[in-house]
Amino acid sequence: MGxxxxxxxxxxxxxxxxxxxxxxxxxxxxxxxxxxxxxxGKGPFGNMEAGGVHIHHVVPGVVLTxxxxxxxxxxxxxxxxxxxxxxxxxxxxxLVLDExxxxxxxxxxxxxxxxxxxxEVVVVTAALVGxxxxxxxxxxxxxxxxxELQDRGxxxxxxxxxxxxxxxxxxxxxxxxxxxxxxxxxIAIVGAIRLARPGSPxxxxxxxxxxxxxxxxxxxxxxxxxxxxGPRRVFQDWIGGKPxxxxxxxxxxx
Numbered sequence: 021m022g023x024x025x026x027x028x029x030x031x032x033x034x035x036x037x038x039x040x041x042x043x044x045x046x047x048x049x050x051x052x053x054x055x056x057x058x059x060x061g062k063g064p065f066g067n068m069e070a071g072g073v074h075i076h077h078v079v080p081g082v083v084l085t086x087x088x089x090x091x092x093x094x095x096x097x098x099x100x101x102x103x104x105x106x107x108x109x110x111x112x113x114x115l116v117l118d119e120x121x122x123x124x125x126x127x128x129x130x131x132x133x134x135x136x137x138x139x140e141v142v143v144v145t146a147a148l149v150g151x152x153x154x155x156x157x158x159x160x161x162x163x164x165x166x167x168e169l170q171d172r173g174x175x176x177x178x179x180x181x182x183x184x185x186x187x188x189x190x191x192x193x194x195x196x197x198x199x200x201x202x203x204x205x206x207i208a209i210v211g212a213i214r215l216a217r218p219g220s221p222x223x224x225x226x227x228x229x230x231x232x233x234x235x236x237x238x239x240x241x242x243x244x245x246x247x248x249x250g251p252r253r254v255f256q257d258w259i260g261g262k263p264x265x266x267x268x269x270x271x272x273x274x
Contacts, residue, residue: 033097034153036106040088041149043107047114048142051077059131078122081115084108117142131264136253139260143198151203188212193220195249217241 029035058065068075088109095102105269121129129135182205189211190198201208215237216222227234257263 022191029153036097036102037149037153038105039103040110040113041111041146042115044111044149045146047111048118051115051118053261055130058204059261075118076122076128077115078111078119081112081119084112085116086112088112114142117145131261132215133263135263137255139256143259144196146201148203182208185212188222191216191220192222193217215240237239 029038031184043271054063054065056063057066088105088111090108091105092102092109095105116123118138119130120141122133124137125134130138141176183202185208186198186201187206192211192214193216194211194214196209197207201211215233216227218234218238218241223234223237227237
């Protein structure tokens with residue numbers, strides 16, 4: 021195990037990335053455990069306040085992310101400093117992305133349905149960093165030989181083609197497919213050739229006068245969401261906690 025770690029992680033200079041990923045995931049898990057305890061009124065924890073103002077943990081997260089980011093850039097990736105700053109960066113990123121939905125909506129939506137976006141962003145981020153750590157290079161050019169690497173035209177063409185597929189998948193409303201497709205070319209191709217989701221820029225532009233394509237797209241999206249919405253919600257609730265039930269007003273505004 022030690023030999024594998026040195027050869028595949030330490031020697032290529034991936035140790036800071038591994039430390040950043042580990043601290044990122046660990047920070048997110050610990051943060052969610054603490055806030056769920058606060059929500060349940062258990063344990064010694066409480067909300068941070070200063071002068072009567074609630075301090076969200078995204079605030080120290082931003083500070084740590086800035087320190088860790090600039091420190092990592094200024095450090096040698098094989099040095100002790102880079103490892104320390106990588107941990108600081110991972111901790112800060114975990115705190116920031118845990119409240120991604122709050123930043124997106126500029127509102128305290130942590131325990132609402134919109135707050136699920138934070139969990140989804142954290143999972144996608146961890147998966148992408150894990151793929152990069154495992155050796156997947158963006159745009160699918162990691163398997164080129166030395167001779168092929170010297171052929172800059174071929175590398176650039178490969179990048180542009182795969183980026184075009186990822187961009188096409190994004191235009192069809194397949195955000196997750198497009199993001200992962202940047203790293204794994206096959207996923208981008210699959211997303212690019214399949215029907216677009218209703219309401220996506222592609223559907224609005226090309227399905228406007230094609231009622232059959234529009235109907236097929238709507239039906240396929242309905243079946244897909246019906247099949248995966250339940251398991252996805254259970255997974256998100258297991259990781260981040262179940263959102264509060266929306267408050268429904270009585271007839272007459274009561």
